[in-house]
Amino acid sequence: MSLLGLKTFRHGVHPPEAKDATKDLPIRQFPFAPLLTLPLSQHLGKPAKAVVREGQEVRRGQVVAEPDGFFSVAMHAPASGVIERIGLAPSIGGQMVPALYLAPFPGSTQEVADGKPCDLQTATPDQILAAIQAAGVVGLGGAAFPTHVKLKIPEGKSADTLLINGAECEPYLTTDHRVMLEQTDDIFVGVRYLLKATGAGRCILGVEENKPDAVERLRARLPQDLPASVESLRVKYPQGAEKMLITALLGREVPSGGLPLDAHALCVNVATCAEIGRLLPHGRGIQERVITITGPAVEKKGNYRIPIGTPLRFLLDYVGVAADVNRVFLGGPMMGAAAPSLDIPITKGTSGVTAFRDLEAERTHAQVFPCIRCGYCLDACPIFLNPAELGLLARNREYQRMASERRLMDCFECGSCSYVCPAHIPLVQQFRAAKAAVRKAGAPR
């Protein structure tokens, strides 16, 4: 759908972008923490199986955990060092999860151990998928869904278009923006791998128009022989959500409860695509990722290439935070999650760290008033749910009715309804609790 010449979707909100502080800062390398925490489950699906033991010395890039079945990915050592112990570590979800603790050798060369390269010309689609799984690639936009699972097209379905998601609609975050500027060629190599693996005929890169330099650079570097185009999108949240991107770029709608493949499309985050293009030719695995560290409480804001497993405490010490730092998010303020502990490590799914001071955090404690049925949330919801009615049902704990009559399970928790609600009703939180209750009731006891 197109409005004023630029493609977009209907509904949505316009939170302050707050990207100016970091969007022009080049990606810098982050130092190694004295102890890295590597959770065995940094992806959705089955946790990886550790193939190292306590006290073992590992090289940077070496496989330390292997995928356990198809719905799982490998994990690589982010630094040369010694596995100090294998134990439990806190995670952003609140659970304690099994993890490897790796102590990097100080002063080591940190040369990367390359694996078996995946040659673009000779590899079959299945070999590319296997290489993606072996490289430990997951959706770097935040969901951490194993990329090879997403690219595996089931019998009877097909994808005609590959969408590369460079919308980055989350306020504050500029990682995808910097990756598009600094790893432009990697992105196009990644696109070649992805097109070959999925059999899609063409590729569209969608970028929000608040990143004109990225659009310009992508268009300038676009290889002639690649069936790809770069589209500028209107700035609107949640433009980067898979379903919204498909609506905006292709004018197709993903059916309720369906996947992008039901609209013959596949979406891959631009940073994921760039990593595939950077790693596969060398047979490397993901040992580090680009994140934005920003927010009013951070002193040295910036975009960093950070080793996986860096604990938040070390990260915040390094960049420096204000004395009255109150809240630290993994991800941005709209879809990010507040960290309950500073021992939580950066994982493959962490796209940024935002820290806020007392002043900003206070605003989220506003008094909650009853719903006055103003309908703002209806105009905000990008998938046309009725958040007001869902909220009233949630208050009465009518969770099953929410799911069966009001399509609760389609909500992807973008937070647009909570953002616009003048009564400060924590709608998304109610929905998350309701979804958890519905899933628990549905699961066999």
Added chain:
Amino acid sequence: MLIWTAIGAVGALALTLVSLLALADRKLQVVEDPRIDIVEDMLPHANCGACGFPGCRPFAEALVQGRALPGKCTVSADAARLRIATYLGVDVGAEEKRVARLACAGGTNVARNRAHYHGLQTCAAAARVAGGGKACFWGCLGLADCSEACGFDAISMDEHSLPVVDPAKCTACGDCVVACPKDLFELHPVSHQLWVNCRSLAAGDQQLDDCQVACTACGRCAMDAPDGLVAMQGGLPVVDYSRPQSRLPIQRCPTGAIVWIDDVLGLAKGPAAKPVIRHGALQDAPS
């Protein structure tokens, strides 16, 4: 004349329909055991499901058909169960009373918070926000979802925001088991007296910074237990309830995480357990 025709026609129609209905009543009658209604009236009408049937009516049917014994209804008083048994001429059925047991002792006086949770004040919602802010990731959040879910008023919150189950009122219906997002409730026969009062899988004494009554996985209980009664599994002792119970495992527990529950005397810790005398809430843990 016209009026007589009308009355006659309607009367004839009524007569035909009445006879049809009377015929249907005879031919299509479902014979139901009249005892089902009587037995159902003797049941408590709580429809709690503790007996394993969907409600009191299906349970009454099962009773009359001899598929279950009255003892299965844990809500009824002994006298009421006996009355049903006498009426049906069956055995009462020695069903052991079961109760819900909570596997956490981390009230606000012994367990710390690491982060402050604002927002919906229910455990289910809090647990979705990074686990709810309690320093121990397994611990009770204290927002009383279980007490609200309990239809028998058997769960109350104590002064340290920890739920307390009243064994006399508990019918083991399992509503609290479903309500708790941390899965801290389990249904057990009252004879299961040795109880591990903690779910923390973390090992080592640093766990005590988060909660002073946590299991540190020291393994003393497993060493002291007779004949495989207690085994350490992934950072927690696991009691094998098929073996004879013993008080030996609680004797040397340094934190009182493994306890002996007696329905009359209450909960007993071993003599080596540190006493907890603090009444107020603990300060927050450094983040």
